[in-house]
Amino acid sequence: MAPPLARDTKDAQDAQDADAQDRHGRRPSRRALLAGASALGAVGALGAAGCSRVATASGAGGGDLLDRLRAQGVVRLGIAGEIPFGYIDTDGELTxxxxxxxxxxxxxxxxxxxxxxxxxxxxxxxxLQSQNFDVVSAGMYINPERCAQVIFSDPDYQMLDAFIVRKGNPKNLHGYKDVVESGAKFATGTGYADIQFAVEAGYKESDILIVPDQVAGLNAVEAGRADVFAGTALAGREVVKKSSKAEITEAFAPLVDGKPHVDGGGFAFRPTETKLRDAFNVELKKLKDSGEVFRILQPFGFTKAEMTDLTAKELCRG
Structure with a gap:
């Protein structure tokens, strides 16, 4: 099984954003599941063959990249070898x-x-800026920092939090306020944004049990060292599948500055290529309206709770 989804706090993100973007910028950022060794091996094998640069786009009147892609019959997608966002599977296929x-x-x-x-x-x-490929297709979170560098499609999914708790959820924990009010023993992962979510709800930071990842969090709950482990709903659902002692709560949006915070991931384009981005958005909306996006994403662990009507414009405002 691939290692679980981890998330970085703003301090960790700021350190990386000095020269490169981490997976999920903004204050509560999130890192995706890493691909298994075999998948990453396939990614490495493809890397050398896939990095020649694309032709320079004109950028005039929204760019001509879509016309050129149609003429070429192929589009190059930048991926990061991360399950479930964009990776090469064990058969060598892009998925x-x-x-x-x-x-x-x-x-x-x-x-x-x-x-x-x-x-x-x-x-x-x-x-993307260096034109090594045409589109970023890696489930990248849309945030103001990234919107200053690239243009995004509307998101095709959103990401919510969930708790790993003991079977039956004996302390009735469904949000960070519940954790504080119940006096539950709270755990989350190293660098996870959930640390800030819990502190904002009133939990004392020094009392938080920090563990390496979702698997360690599940183990802590099963062993009684923690009553609850906080992480993303997507990763939590995968982790608890084989547990007889723990379960995952319903997904929810944590509060940031008193308001529900929801991240959304989409596709990134060079700022000159507004024609391509706009055409992409038109088709994406059709897929959302028909329910096809959910049917595409469901095999990767996404549920209807991860489907979204958010727009890139909303997420770029922060």
């Missing part, structure tokens, strides 16, 4: 949340093939 949505949309736009260009996540925006 994941981003690529599977992109395959459908680009087919509708008259571009029959997608080609992966694997990179480290932090190199995706610089790689």
């Amino acid at each position: 994941g949340e981003g690529p599977e949505v992109a395959k459908v949309i680009f087919k509708r736009l008259g571009v029959d093939r997608v080609q992966p260009v694997p990179m480290e996540f932090g190199s995706l925006i610089p790689g």
Whole structure:
């Protein structure tokens, strides 16, 4: 099983954003599941072949990239080898949340093939700007910092929190306020944004049990060292599948500055290519309206709670 989804606090993100974007910028950021060794091996094998640069876009009147992609019959997708967002599977096939949505949309736009260009996540925006590929297709969170560098499609998914608790949820924990009011023993992962969520709700930071990841959090709950472990709903659901002692709560939006905070991931384009981004959004909306986006993402662990009507404009405002 791939290691679970982890998340960085703003301090960790700021350190990386000096020269490259981490997975999920903004104050509460999140890192995706890393691919298994075999998948990453396939990514590495493809890397050398997939990194020649694309032709320079004109940028005039919204750019001509879509026309050129149609003529070429192929679009290059920047991915980071991260399950479930964009990776090469054990059969050497490109898959994941981003690529599977992109395959459908680009087919509708008259571009029959997608080609992966694997990179480290932090190199995706610089790689897009350097024209090493055409689109970032890696489930990248949309936030104001990134919106200053690239343009985004509307998000195809949103990410919420959930708690790993003992079977039956004996302390009735469904949000950070519940944790504080019940006096529950609270755990979360190293660098997870959930630390800030809990502190904002009134939990004393020095009392938080910090463990390496979701698996360690599950173990802490099962062993009684913690009453609750906080992380993303997507990763938590996968972690508890084989547990006989723990379960996952319903997904919820944590509060940031007193308001529900929801992250959303989408596709990134060079700022000059507004025509391509706009055409992509038109087809994405059709997929959302028909329910096709959910059918595409469901095999990767996404539920209807991760479907969203948020827009890139909203998320870029922060």
